[in-house]
Each structure stands twice: as structure tokens, then as C-alpha cells.
Amino acid sequence: MKNFNKKQICVAIFAALGLAASAQAQVSDNVVRIGVLTDMSGAYSDLAGTGSVVATNLAVEDFKAKNKVSWAIEVVSADHQNKGDISSNKAREWFDRDKVDVVTDLVTTSTALAVMKVAKEKNKIALISGAASTRITNEDCNDVTVHWTYDTYAVANGTAKAVVKQGGKSWYFLTADYAFGQSLEKDATDVVNANGGKVLGAVRHPFPGSDFSSFLLKAQSSGAQVIGLANAGTDTTNSIKQAAEFGITPKQSLAGLLMFITDIHSLGLATTQTMYLTEAFYWDRNEETRAWSKRFFDKQRKMPTMVQAGVYSATLHYLNAVKAANSDDTQKVMAMMKKTPVNDFFAKNGVIREDGRMVHDMYLMQVKKPDESKYPWDYYNVRQTIPAAEAFQPLAASKCSLVKK
Amino acid sequence: MTEIFGIPIQALMGQLVLGLVNGSFYAMLSLGLAVIFGMLNIINFAHGAMYMAGAFFAWMGLTYWGIGYWWALILVPLAVGVVGIVIERTMLRWLYQLDHLYGLLLTFGLALMIEGVFRYYYGASGLPYSIPEELTGAINLGFMFLPKYRAWVVVVSLVVCLATWFVIEKTKLGAYLRAATENPRLTQAFGVNVPLMVMLTYGFGVALAGLGGVLAAPAYAVSPLMGSNLIIVVFAVVVIGGMGSIMGSILTGLSLGVVEGLTKVFYAEASNTVVFVVMVIVLMIRPAGLFGKEK
Numbered sequence: 001m002k003n004f005n006k007k008q009i010c011v012a013i014f015a016a017l018g019l020a021a022s023a024q025a026q027v028s029d030n031v032v033r034i035g036v037l038t039d040m041s042g043a044y045s046d047l048a049g050t051g052s053v054v055a056t057n058l059a060v061e062d063f064k065a066k067n068k069v070s071w072a073i074e075v076v077s078a079d080h081q082n083k084g085d086i087s088s089n090k091a092r093e094w095f096d097r098d099k100v101d102v103v104t105d106l107v108t109t110s111t112a113l114a115v116m117k118v119a120k121e122k123n124k125i126a127l128i129s130g131a132a133s134t135r136i137t138n139e140d141c142n143d144v145t146v147h148w149t150y151d152t153y154a155v156a157n158g159t160a161k162a163v164v165k166q167g168g169k170s171w172y173f174l175t176a177d178y179a180f181g182q183s184l185e186k187d188a189t190d191v192v193n194a195n196g197g198k199v200l201g202a203v204r205h206p207f208p209g210s211d212f213s214s215f216l217l218k219a220q221s222s223g224a225q226v227i228g229l230a231n232a233g234t235d236t237t238n239s240i241k242q243a244a245e246f247g248i249t250p251k252q253s254l255a256g257l258l259m260f261i262t263d264i265h266s267l268g269l270a271t272t273q274t275m276y277l278t279e280a281f282y283w284d285r286n287e288e289t290r291a292w293s294k295r296f297f298d299k300q301r302k303m304p305t306m307v308q309a310g311v312y313s314a315t316l317h318y319l320n321a322v323k324a325a326n327s328d329d330t331q332k333v334m335a336m337m338k339k340t341p342v343n344d345f346f347a348k349n350g351v352i353r354e355d356g357r358m359v360h361d362m363y364l365m366q367v368k369k370p371d372e373s374k375y376p377w378d379y380y381n382v383r384q385t386i387p388a389a390e391a392f393q394p395l396a397a398s399k400c401s402l403v404k405k
Numbered sequence: 406m407t408e409i410f411g412i413p414i415q416a417l418m419g420q421l422v423l424g425l426v427n428g429s430f431y432a433m434l435s436l437g438l439a440v441i442f443g444m445l446n447i448i449n450f451a452h453g454a455m456y457m458a459g460a461f462f463a464w465m466g467l468t469y470w471g472i473g474y475w476w477a478l479i480l481v482p483l484a485v486g487v488v489g490i491v492i493e494r495t496m497l498r499w500l501y502q503l504d505h506l507y508g509l510l511l512t513f514g515l516a517l518m519i520e521g522v523f524r525y526y527y528g529a530s531g532l533p534y535s536i537p538e539e540l541t542g543a544i545n546l547g548f549m550f551l552p553k554y555r556a557w558v559v560v561v562s563l564v565v566c567l568a569t570w571f572v573i574e575k576t577k578l579g580a581y582l583r584a585a586t587e588n589p590r591l592t593q594a595f596g597v598n599v600p601l602m603v604m605l606t607y608g609f610g611v612a613l614a615g616l617g618g619v620l621a622a623p624a625y626a627v628s629p630l631m632g633s634n635l636i637i638v639v640f641a642v643v644v645i646g647g648m649g650s651i652m653g654s655i656l657t658g659l660s661l662g663v664v665e666g667l668t669k670v671f672y673a674e675a676s677n678t679v680v681f682v683v684m685v686i687v688l689m690i691r692p693a694g695l696f697g698k699e700k
Contacts, residue, residue, distance in 0.1 A: 041524060042529065043630060045529045046530040210631065211427055213555075214423050214424075214666060214669035214670070215669065217416065217420065218669075221415075233529075234531055234630065237531055237626050238531075238626055241533075241626060242624070245552045247552075262530045266530040266531045267626075268533045271533070302528070
């Protein structure tokens with residue numbers, strides 16, 4: 001201590017204080033808090049749920065491994081029970097009391113729309129991965145929300161186009177009777193019509209259901225070549241299972257408009273073989289996706305879905321933007337996120353558009369036959385990469401008020 | 406083609422048959438509930454969870470120990486019944502003297518816990534269970550292809566339901582049971598072991614739910630949520646049939662399945678509300694239910 005004189009010590013202390021103060025000014029309370037609001041207990045808890053929390057933690061881990069930052073990162077999570085009111089209350093509590101900076105996942109359209117509004121009101125960020133409706137980037141868009149992984153347009157576009165091109169010209173829809181199902185049916189109908197196919201009709205089933213045989217029989221008597229399943233989760237898996245039981249497949253074919261790898265896992269390849277589906281991510285697509293998915297698998301004992309991979313990608317991009325902007329101020333971070341292309345195993349040169357849509361390549365998959373599958377979770381053949389420019393609704397067609405026309 | 410109200414008669418017949426299939430599940434589950442309510446005065450909210458457990462036990466038996474469907478039909482209801490007996494012995498028996506609400510709360514809590522445990526270990530998206538080979542394929546009824554398995558479900562359910570009704574209403578054992586419900590103290594005074602009977606009744610009631618679960622496993626996905634999706638409708642069936650009425654719950658279960666099937670033809674969107682509409686109408690006209698006796 002003798003080597004230091006008083007003056008030097010004073011300078012050092014002031015310098016240290018100054019540094020700390022400046023760091024605090026940049027990132028509020030010196031902690032970036034990420035809230036994973038997801039379905040922990042309901043029908044979608046397998047495709048998001050704790051897996052989304054695992055994905056978020058992996059993103060934090062990877063960010064910390066590459067970057068030295070003075071601020072801490074905390075991850076909190078909660079169950080939104082797929083209900084709009086519960087999710088908006090939780091988001092409000094997080095933003096007001098717990099100083100959460102960003103909310104991720106949001107598995108259903110109802111929860112996503114509710115939390116987007118709260119985020120806008122509190123000037124915080126919402127990164128949506130699980131929800132599907134195109135309303136998020138159209139009628140209900142705002143400047144603090146990014147829709148990351150997929151939407152009804154993207155999945156309907158990929159699958160319906162492919163099936164029509166394979167000769168499935170006449171369609172009949174089996175639709176879950178709520179906002180998401182109707183949105184999916186509408187988007188798919190547009191694609192079928194645009195590609196020279198014809199829609200013969202639709203039957204709306206209550207959500208959630210367990211017995212679909214009656215609806216399937218209606219679809220069968222329509223004589224359509226393709227029965228489009230505009231539903232999700234256990235509704236879809238039950239429809240597929242029962243279609244096989246009633247001998248509807250393989251005479252008529254099924255097109256699952258929104259399916260996840262967990263659905264295929266649950267149904268088995270014997271029932272789902274040769275079905276087409278569109279996804280934003282497949283774990284076994286290349287070295288990079290495999291490497292990450294193995295890490296995920298070690299923690300979760302299941303391969304990741306596109307929703308979980310999307311949560312990782314969104315979280316990592318957000319953290320990088322906070323570092324680059326040297327701030328957790330919502331506008332600065334959003335500007336940085338939109339300015340920087342998204343580059344990770346999930347997306348290459350992904351871009352966040354002004355309507356909040358993150359556009360990236362989508363993949364048309366075909367489910368393997370049982371004898372083609374060589375190891376666990378070996379389920380898909382990637383049939384086509386749908387380039388980002390074609391995969392999503394064109395910006396010109398967007399109804400978002402933020403899009404300058 | 407002949408049509409009724411613009412609906413081809415073939416489609417109508419098809420939906421009627423399917424309604425009967427669903428009705429068999431309703432009948433078997435509501436029968437279990439009715440037996441338990443009639444004998445124990447407990448509103449067993451854990452019934453859906455027991456049905457789900459039945460399906461899971463069947464799946465676990467096949468996956469872990471290679472126990473096939475036919476053995477599962479016998480073993481799983483026994484296993485579920487034992488679980489029920491444990492619940493009755495350790496928890497429910499303390500509640501018989503209290504208000505219905507306590508039993509309802511306890512069983513509701515149990516249902517949530519059982520569901521939670523299965524969801525934690527097996528996830529929510531469901532597990533595959535295939536139809537036994539002997540019952541694959543379909544029967545051509547002329548107006549539709551009825552999968553053999555569905556026909557089998559109707560047959561099993563009818564046999565089990567009628568046998569239960571017969572035992573309770575027409576045999577000496579059933580007479581004891583009914584006497585024990587009417588006046589437990591007096592029945593015990595005659596040397597009948599009432600607590601034992603109550604315990605076995607609860608075990609039998611939930612075993613019926615377990616059997617329902619085994620029957621459902623090949624037809625629907627084996628999922629932790631399958632019970633809670635069904636249980637509300639089944640409660641409505643019990644209320645419509647008249648709380649505690651054995652024949653009432655069987656007939657109501659089957660006929661509501663048919664009503665639901667018909668609704669699916671004419672206005673599919675209303676098919677999961679129609680049961681409750683019927684419930685409101687029945688309660689307005691006959692508050693004790695169609696087959697219930699006013700006390």
C-alpha cells in the first residue's frame with residue numbers, strides 16, 4: 001500500500017465509481033432479464049414448455065462464452081396456460097415489478113396478442129416464437145414485437161403448394177374452430193386456389209377435441225383428394241390416427257398444415273409416412289443444427305422443435321443486440337436487432353422486417369417411411385428449401401400500419 | 406340417394422353409429438361415477454385421471470413388460486382398482502361424514518396431481534398405442550366402414566354396463582350394497598361389513614374408468630390430458646341421467662353420444678356444447694335428472 005499515495009487512491013476510486021455508474025446508465029439495474037412465457041402444462045408443453053427454457057439458457061450460455069460483459073443475465077419463466085388474460089397479467093407483473101426486459105416464446109395466438117399489447121404499453125420487447133397467426137405482423141403489429149419462427153402463411157404456403165403440385169388438386173379442410181384454425185384455413189385456401197387447386201368445403205370442429213371420426217367421415221364423403229388439417233397438437237395427431245383407422249387414408253391423403261416433430265414422434269412413422277409438412281428447423285439438417293440439438297437433447301431428452309430452436313435464436317440475437325447497442329433501451333435494441341442480420345444455426349442472413357416479421361428460409365419436409373429411419377428421431381427428408389423471399393407473406397401485402405407504402 | 410333435411414341418409418347412419426361408439430365411453434365412465442356417488446356420496450373428480458391412468462398403464466405394460474392388449478384388459482382395471490382402494494383407505498374415508506364439497510376438492514386435487522405426474526414424465530403430446538391385430542380392419546355396414554375396433558368397444562361397454570346393472574339391482578350382493586347406502590348403521594348391525602363394501606365399491610368404480618382407458622388407448626392418443634377433456638361431459642351425463650342412478654347413466658351416456666353425433670352432422674360447431682344445452686333443459690324440467698328420484 002505504501003507505493004500508493006492518497007491522491008492515486010482517490011483517482012482510482014472515482015474512476016471505478018465512474019465506470020460502474022456509466023455501466024448502470026447503459027443497462028438498467030445492470031441486469032438483463034429474459035422472461036420465457038410459455039405453455040408449461042397444456043397441449044403445447046412438449047413443443048415449447050420447459051424445452052423453451054432450456055433453449056433460452058443455452059443461448060445465455062453461448063452468449064456468455066463468447067462475450068465478456070459487465071452486466072448479468074437472468075432467465076425467469078412462467079406458464080401462460082394458453083390464456084390471454086393470464087399471460088397479460090404475468091407480463092405486466094414481470095415488466096412492472098420484476099424489471100423483465102424481454103418476453104419470449106408465447107405459444108398461442110391469444111397469449112401473443114395479449115402480451116404484445118402490454119409490451120407496447122410498457123415499452124418492452126416481445127419475441128414471439130410459438131404463436132402462429134399472421135395477425136401478429138398484420139392488423140395487430142407493433143414496433144416492439146418480432147415474430148420469429150413461423151406463421152400460418154409460411155406453413156400453409158409450403159405444404160399446400162407442394163401437395164397441389166404433386167397432383168392433390170381438390171381439398172377439404174378439417175379446421176379447429178378458433179382464430180388460429182381459421183387463419184390457417186384461409187391462408188391454405190388462398191395457396192390452393194392460386195396454384196390451380198379447388199377447395200370443396202370445410203368442417204369446423206370444436207377445440208380441443210378428441211373424437212374426429214364424424215368430421216373425417218364428412219371430409220371423406222366430400223370426395224376431395226386431400227384433407228387439409230387446419231389444427232394443431234393433439235387435435236392433429238388424433239385426426240391422423242383416426243383417419244387411418246377409418247380407412248380414409250391412403251385413399252385420400254392428409255396434409256397436416258401445422259405439425260411439429262413432436263407430433264411425428266407421438267404418432268410414429270407407420271401412421272405419418274410420406275406426409276408433407278413445412279418447418280423452420282430440423283435438427284438433423286446439417287452439422288450445425290445437429291451439434292446444437294445434441295446439446296439440447298442432453299438436457300431435455302427430446303430433440304428440439306422449431307419453436308424451441310426459434311427461442312434460442314431470438315434470445316441470442318437479442319443479447320448480441322444489447323451488447324452492440326451497449327444498452328437495454330427498447331428502441332436502441334430494436335433498431336440494432338433490425339439492422340443486424342440473424343446468423344446462427346437456425347437462420348442464415350435472417351432479416352427482421354418493419355412489420356416485425358423475421359424472414360428466413362423455411363423447409364419442406366416429407367416424413368420418412370419406417371424402413372428409411374435409421375436412428376431415433378430420424379424422421380424427415382428435406383425435400384425443398386423455401387427461400388426467405390418466398391417463404392413469408394410479401395411485405396407489400398402486409399396490413400401492418402408500420403409498413404410505409 | 407335418399408336425404409333427410411338435405412343430409413344423405415348414409416352420412417346420417419354413419420354418424421349415428423359413431424355417436425353410439427362415443428356414447429359407450431360416456432356410459433362406462435358415467436356408470437362408474439354413478440356407482441361411486443350412489444354408494445359413497447363422493448363426487449369423484451379423479452375419475453378422468455383414473456381413465457387416463459388406465460390408458461397409460463396399458464401403454465406402460467406393453468412398452469416396459471410386453472403385456473399385450475388382451476391381458477391389459479384384465480390387469481389394468483385391477484391395477485387401477487387397487488390404486489382406487491389405496492386412495493379410499495388413506496384419504497377418502499375421512500370425508501364421508503362431511504359435505505360433498507370436501508370429497509370434490511380432494512378428488513379434484515388428486516386429479517391435478519396425477520395428471521401433473523404423467524405430464525412431467527411423458528409429456529403432453531401423447532403416445533402411440535396400436536390396435537390389436539385381431540381387431541384391425543373394418544366391417545362394411547353398407548352405409549359406412551365401421552372399424553372392427555369401434556364395434557368391439559360398443560360390445561364390451563354394453564356387456565360391462567349391463568352386468569354392473571344386474572349385479573347391483575338383481576343380486577343379493579347388490580341388495581346389501583343398496584341397503585348399506587340407505588342406512589349404513591343398520592346394515593352393519595346385521596353383520597354386513599360396510600366399510601369393506603364401500604372400499605370395494607370405490608375400487609370397482611375407478612376400475613371401470615381404468616377399463617375405459619384401456620379401451621380408449623388404441624382409438625385416441627394416450628395423453629395426460631385425455632381424462633380432463635372427457636370428464637366434464639361425463640359429469641353432465643351423470644347429472645342428466647340423475648345422480649346415482651345406474652340405468653340412468655347407462656342410457657343417458659349412450660343417447661347423448663347419439664345426440665352429439667347428430668349435432669356433428671347438422672351443426673358441427675355446436676357439438677361440444679349440445680350436451681350442456683340438454684343438461685340445462687333437463688334440469689329445468691326435471692331437477693333430479695331423467696332417471697333420478699326427488700328426495
